[in-house]
Amino acid sequence: MNDLRTAVLVTGVLGLLAVATAVGQFLARRTDRGLDQAAIRAFNQRLRGWWIMSGLLAAACWLGVTATVTLFGLLSFWALREFITLTPTRRGDHRALFWVFVLFTPVHYVLVAYNRYDVFSVFLPVYATLFVMARVAFTGDYTRFLERTAKIQAGLVVCVYCVSFAPALLQIKTAGSPPTGNFPLLFFLVLLVQFADASQRVWSRLLGRHLVAADVSSVRTWEGLVGSATCTAALGAALWWFAPPYGPWQAALAGLVIALLGFAGGMTMAAIKRDRGVSDHGTLVVGHGGVLDRIDSLCFAAPVFYHLTLALAGPAALGNAGV
Amino acid sequence: MLSPADITAPAPPPQADTARGARSPLCRGAGLMLAALARLLSGASVRWISSQPDTCQRVYFANHTSHLDALVVWASLPQPVRELTRPVAAKDYWSRGVVRRWLAEEVFDALLIDRTDIKVHQSPVDLMLREIGTTRSLIVFPEGSRSVTGEVGEFKSGLYYLAKKRPDIELVPVHIDNLNRVLPRGEFLPVPLLSCISFGPPLWLERDEAKAEFLARARRAVLALKE
Numbered sequence: 001m002n003d004l005r006t007a008v009l010v011t012g013v014l015g016l017l018a019v020a021t022a023v024g025q026f027l028a029r030r031t032d033r034g035l036d037q038a039a040i041r042a043f044n045q046r047l048r049g050w051w052i053m054s055g056l057l058a059a060a061c062w063l064g065v066t067a068t069v070t071l072f073g074l075l076s077f078w079a080l081r082e083f084i085t086l087t088p089t090r091r092g093d094h095r096a097l098f099w100v101f102v103l104f105t106p107v108h109y110v111l112v113a114y115n116r117y118d119v120f121s122v123f124l125p126v127y128a129t130l131f132v133m134a135r136v137a138f139t140g141d142y143t144r145f146l147e148r149t150a151k152i153q154a155g156l157v158v159c160v161y162c163v164s165f166a167p168a169l170l171q172i173k174t175a176g177s178p179p180t181g182n183f184p185l186l187f188f189l190v191l192l193v194q195f196a197d198a199s200q201r202v203w204s205r206l207l208g209r210h211l212v213a214a215d216v217s218s219v220r221t222w223e224g225l226v227g228s229a230t231c232t233a234a235l236g237a238a239l240w241w242f243a244p245p246y247g248p249w250q251a252a253l254a255g256l257v258i259a260l261l262g263f264a265g266g267m268t269m270a271a272i273k274r275d276r277g278v279s280d281h282g283t284l285v286v287g288h289g290g291v292l293d294r295i296d297s298l299c300f301a302a303p304v305f306y307h308l309t310l311a312l313a314g315p316a317a318l319g320n321a322g323v
Numbered sequence: 324m325l326s327p328a329d330i331t332a333p334a335p336p337p338q339a340d341t342a343r344g345a346r347s348p349l350c351r352g353a354g355l356m357l358a359a360l361a362r363l364l365s366g367a368s369v370r371w372i373s374s375q376p377d378t379c380q381r382v383y384f385a386n387h388t389s390h391l392d393a394l395v396v397w398a399s400l401p402q403p404v405r406e407l408t409r410p411v412a413a414k415d416y417w418s419r420g421v422v423r424r425w426l427a428e429e430v431f432d433a434l435l436i437d438r439t440d441i442k443v444h445q446s447p448v449d450l451m452l453r454e455i456g457t458t459r460s461l462i463v464f465p466e467g468s469r470s471v472t473g474e475v476g477e478f479k480s481g482l483y484y485l486a487k488k489r490p491d492i493e494l495v496p497v498h499i500d501n502l503n504r505v506l507p508r509g510e511f512l513p514v515p516l517l518s519c520i521s522f523g524p525p526l527w528l529e530r531d532e533a534k535a536e537f538l539a540r541a542r543r544a545v546l547a548l549k550e
Contacts, residue, residue, distance in 0.1 A: 081366055081515060081516055081517055082517060084514075084516055085366075085501065085504075085516045085517040089504065091507055094504075094507055094510050094514060095510075095512070097514045098512050098513075098514050101514055101515055
């Protein structure tokens with residue numbers, strides 16, 4: 001953490017969290033002012049989640065690129081567990097699933113750790129798909145074949161492939177990026193994703209009138225989307241210095257894109273859960289909605305932010321890959 | 324088949340009460356590791372619904388979905404309770420191979436029942452009661468064999484005779500959710516999905532309760548834990 005940008009960002013975020021926690025605790029102790037106690041409790045609970053997330057990220061950053069890739073790998077693994085647990089599968093999918101968990105997911109993250117963009121960009125979407133379809137066909141159970149293989153494929157793409165673009169950001173080399181891994185870019189992404197999520201909630205609560213799709217989500221509104229996109233773009237522009245190669249306008253664009261995609265990710269996950277008939281993940285997935293709920297915005301925003309960064313920085317930013 | 328003498332005389336032979344402390348540190352360590360591994364692999368979340376873990380003598384009865392059932396229910400118990408609890412498992416599966424046999428006999432101290440060789444004078448229920456003495460608890464699967472469809476089948480009568488011969492033992496219903504997807508019948512490699520083990524409030528055999536009635540009630544108690 002000897003890089004100035006990383007140090008300022010980490011200190012800033014931890015300071016902000018400390019202030020927010022102090023405020024939250026102060027409000028939780030005042031019972032006489034007619035405050036919305038449930039909202040304060042939800043806020044404090046969310047803060048706890050952010051503390052854990054920031055703590056993990058700071059520790060991973062201190063330990064280096066490999067540790068961070070491993071952390072996201074474990075996150076993906078757990079999210080995929082939740083995803084497949086929620087998805088009904090058949091006996092014939094068992095062996096395909098086994099290889100998906102013990103081979104494809106770890107190997108994909110090894111490729112990310114070695115910065116083999118040329119391989120990891122096709123490994124899961126192409127080769128894992130072919131393998132899963134063939135392996136299921138070999139079991140002889142053809143019932144709803146396309147539906148079943150598509151479910152496994154969707155789980156892999158959402159939980160593993162998309163999430164892995166967040167730690168892949170560490171390998172992008174730009175002018176002024178630290179040689180030990182581009183942590184400021186990763187923090188920039190995670191910070192904006194979390195901010196977009198939170199501001200969307202606030203805007204939906206304050207001004208929300210028009211639900212985007214009432215059957216899918218009863219809280220996500222167009223007002224929330226527009227408000228969060230505007231605020232996140234503004235925050236992105238304000239933080240442009242932390243995320244080379246972004247200039248102020250480009251950083252605003254990145255903020256806008258992150259907010260829109262984070263929203264899309266939340267809607268998608270809500271649709272999946274509605275289809276399974278659960279508002280949260282029932283008894284199998286314990287904790288506050290599980291890992292899947294925590295990463296829905298991130299997994300949609302990460303790949304697009306990654307490619308946006310590559311487009312801005314040029315092909316040299318990939319370093320060794322494609323050589 | 325059931326004589327009055329059987330009902331009134333539990334009288335365990337003294338050697339049945341051997342303490343777990345006699346095991347070697349290797350087996351104890353292996354037991355802790357196995358329990359941790361089983362919980363990690365099966366992603367088991369453990370719920371106690373209107374029920375508390377206790378070291379008193381109990382019979383945990385669960386639906387049977389997978390070869391992992393006995394191991395995971397055992398691993399879901401808190402360590403002091405686990406030390407006292409013996410899963411009842413099929414001899415034909417757990418005594419095959421050196422590793423499996425060592426795990427079953429030394430590490431999680433399973434009570435292996437020979438399903439193919441049940442005699443009148445050596446009924447599994449008598450064997451179980453003799454083995455647990457007055458301190459140990461049991462994990463049993465009253466369906467007898469794993470269900471193929473995932474539905475909970477009818478309970479066999481063993482649970483009733485256990486309750487009748489030892490009316491002082493608490494019978495704790497356990498519902499196992501999703502383990503059949505972690506390791507289905509006929510597979511040997513597990514897929515690390517998430518499962519849920521729910522423990523319910525204990526029940527006892529009521530006075531004058533008929534066998535079929537009791538077994539149906541016990542089965543309902545397991546099913547009630549599904550949600």
